[in-house]
Amino acid sequence: MNHKIAQGNLLVVEDNPTNLSFLFNYLTKSGFKVLVATDGETAIQRVEAAQPDLILLDVMMPGIDGFEVCKRLKSNPSMRDIPVIFMTALSDTIKKVQGFEIGAVDYITKPIQPEEVVSRIQTHLTLRNLQKELQVKNEHLLQSQQQEKQRSLELEKALQKLQETEVKLIQAEKMSSFGKIAAGIAHEINNPINFIYGNLYHANEYIQQLFDLITLYQETYTHPTEKITTQIQAIELEFIQSDLPQLLDSMQVGAERIRKTVLLLKNFFHLHEAELKFIDINQNIDNTLLLLQYHLDAKPGRPRIKVIKNYSNLPQVKCYASQLNQVFMNILTNAIDALDEKYGRRGSNLGSIRRDEGEEGEEGEFLRSRLHQEQSLTPRIWISTEIVEQTNIIIRIADNGLGITEDIRKRIFDPFFSTKPVGSGTGLGLTISYQIIVEKHQGQLLVTSEMGNGTEFVIEIPIQS
Structure with a gap:
C-alpha cells in the first residue's frame, strides 16, 4: 500500500x-x-x-x-x-x-x-x-467470519514485523550505548593506570637505592646521634624496609589486575569491530563469566554458584563477536536469575548444606544426565563446547534452577515476553539472542527444560558464518 x-x-x-x-x-x-x-x-x-x-x-x-x-x-x-x-x-x-x-x-x-x-x-x-x-x-x-483467518495472519505478520523492527532498533541503540560507555571507561582508566603501572618499577628501584644508602650510612656511622636513634625507633625503620617493597608489589599486582579488566571490557564489546572476525569461543565465554563474577559469588540465602566447564579444542570461529558475547551474557544472566529464584527461597537452610565431595572432578559428567542426577542444594551452571562434523560448533549452557513450563518454553523467544516482575526486564534478551544466532549467524538456538531440574540452552552456529 x-x-x-x-x-x-x-x-x-x-x-x-x-x-x-x-x-x-x-x-x-x-x-x-x-x-x-x-x-x-x-x-x-x-x-x-x-x-x-x-x-x-x-x-x-x-x-x-x-x-x-x-x-x-x-x-x-x-x-x-x-x-x-x-x-x-x-x-x-x-x-x-x-x-x-x-x-x-x-x-x-x-x-x-x-x-x-x-x-x-x-x-x-x-x-x-x-x-x-x-x-x-x-x-x-x-x-466478516469468512475472511477472519486470512486477515488475522496478515495482522500477525504485520505486528511481528513491527516488533522485530523495534527490537532491532533497541538492540542497535543498546550496543551503541554500551560500546560508547565501555570505550569511555576504558580510555579514562587506561591512561592513569598505565602511568601508575609504568612508574611503580622506577619507584621500587629508587626506594631500594635509598634503602641501600641508609644501610651504607649505618655501616659507616655505627654510632648515630641520640636524635637519629630516636627517630629510627619512632618510624620503625626496620619494619618500613621490609614492608614497603611488599606494599609496592601489591600495588603492582592491583594495577595489573585493573589493566587486564580494562582489556577484558574492550575485548567483550570488540569496540570498532562490527564486522565478521575470527575468535576463540571458549575464551569469549570465559570473558563473559569474568564480567559476571560478582553475580556468581555467594549472596545472603544463596551459596556461590558453581560453574562447571567442559570445553573442547575448537577452531577459530568466524562470527559477529560482540553480538555473540551478548548472547552468552543474556543466557548466563537468565541462568543466574533462575538459580537466585530457586536457592534464594531456601534461605537459612542452605547454611547447613555440606559441599559435595569430589566436586572438582565433576567436569566429565555433564549436562542432561547431570540435570536429572543432580539433587544437591548447590546452585550450578554447566557449560560445554564441541565441534560437529567439522562444520559447526555447539555450545550448551545448563542450570539446575526451577526450570520452566512447556507453555513458557514455547514463548520464550517472543518479543517482550517475560516471566519477570514488571520493571525487572524488557523481555528482549532472549529475542535478541535468537535473532543474533538464527538471522545473523544462520544457526540454531534451542531450549529444553524440566520443572524442578533446570533448563538447558543449545547454541549451534557454523564455523564460517
Missing part, C-alpha cells in the same frame, strides 16, 4: 525559547499543526486537552523532567498510544535505552537537525497510521 507523506498535530515540549521558536516555525512551514509547552505539567495538560498525534519531548526541563512526563503519559490509557520522541544531548547516550524502556519510540540528538526531525516525525506518524489501519482491519475481521 502506498502512503502519502504523513502530516498531523504535534506537541513540542521544550524549555529553551530559541529551540522552541525554531522548531515551531520550521514544523509549521513543513505542514504540521504545532502546539507548544515549556514544562512537564503544561505538557500533560495540553496532551489531555488536544490529544496530539505525536509528541517531541525534551529530556531536561524544570520541574518534572521528560522521563517522568513520559511515564505519566504511558500510565494513562487515553494517552499511552501517542508516540513520544525524546530530544536529548549527545552526552545523554546512557539514558537513551531508558527512554525506550519507559515507552518512547525514538530520540533526536541535539543540536537539532531540522531535516532529521521532519523525517523521524513522518516515519512515526506513518507507523501510527499503519497501526490505526490495523485496528480498523481487525474490526472488519470481526464482522
Whole structure:
C-alpha cells in the first residue's frame, strides 16, 4: 500500500525559547499543526486537552523532567498510544535505552537537525497510521467470519514485523550505548593506570637505592646521634624496609589486575569491530563469566554458584563477536536469575548444606544426565563446547534452577515476553539472542527444560558464518 507523506498535530515540549521558536516555525512551514509547552505539567495538560498525534519531548526541563512526563503519559490509557520522541544531548547516550524502556519510540540528538526531525516525525506518524489501519482491519475481521483467518495472519505478520523492527532498533541503540560507555571507561582508566603501572618499577628501584644508602650510612656511622636513634625507633625503620617493597608489589599486582579488566571490557564489546572476525569461543565465554563474577559469588540465602566447564579444542570461529558475547551474557544472566529464584527461597537452610565431595572432578559428567542426577542444594551452571562434523560448533549452557513450563518454553523467544516482575526486564534478551544466532549467524538456538531440574540452552552456529 502506498502512503502519502504523513502530516498531523504535534506537541513540542521544550524549555529553551530559541529551540522552541525554531522548531515551531520550521514544523509549521513543513505542514504540521504545532502546539507548544515549556514544562512537564503544561505538557500533560495540553496532551489531555488536544490529544496530539505525536509528541517531541525534551529530556531536561524544570520541574518534572521528560522521563517522568513520559511515564505519566504511558500510565494513562487515553494517552499511552501517542508516540513520544525524546530530544536529548549527545552526552545523554546512557539514558537513551531508558527512554525506550519507559515507552518512547525514538530520540533526536541535539543540536537539532531540522531535516532529521521532519523525517523521524513522518516515519512515526506513518507507523501510527499503519497501526490505526490495523485496528480498523481487525474490526472488519470481526464482522466478516469468512475472511477472519486470512486477515488475522496478515495482522500477525504485520505486528511481528513491527516488533522485530523495534527490537532491532533497541538492540542497535543498546550496543551503541554500551560500546560508547565501555570505550569511555576504558580510555579514562587506561591512561592513569598505565602511568601508575609504568612508574611503580622506577619507584621500587629508587626506594631500594635509598634503602641501600641508609644501610651504607649505618655501616659507616655505627654510632648515630641520640636524635637519629630516636627517630629510627619512632618510624620503625626496620619494619618500613621490609614492608614497603611488599606494599609496592601489591600495588603492582592491583594495577595489573585493573589493566587486564580494562582489556577484558574492550575485548567483550570488540569496540570498532562490527564486522565478521575470527575468535576463540571458549575464551569469549570465559570473558563473559569474568564480567559476571560478582553475580556468581555467594549472596545472603544463596551459596556461590558453581560453574562447571567442559570445553573442547575448537577452531577459530568466524562470527559477529560482540553480538555473540551478548548472547552468552543474556543466557548466563537468565541462568543466574533462575538459580537466585530457586536457592534464594531456601534461605537459612542452605547454611547447613555440606559441599559435595569430589566436586572438582565433576567436569566429565555433564549436562542432561547431570540435570536429572543432580539433587544437591548447590546452585550450578554447566557449560560445554564441541565441534560437529567439522562444520559447526555447539555450545550448551545448563542450570539446575526451577526450570520452566512447556507453555513458557514455547514463548520464550517472543518479543517482550517475560516471566519477570514488571520493571525487572524488557523481555528482549532472549529475542535478541535468537535473532543474533538464527538471522545473523544462520544457526540454531534451542531450549529444553524440566520443572524442578533446570533448563538447558543449545547454541549451534557454523564455523564460517
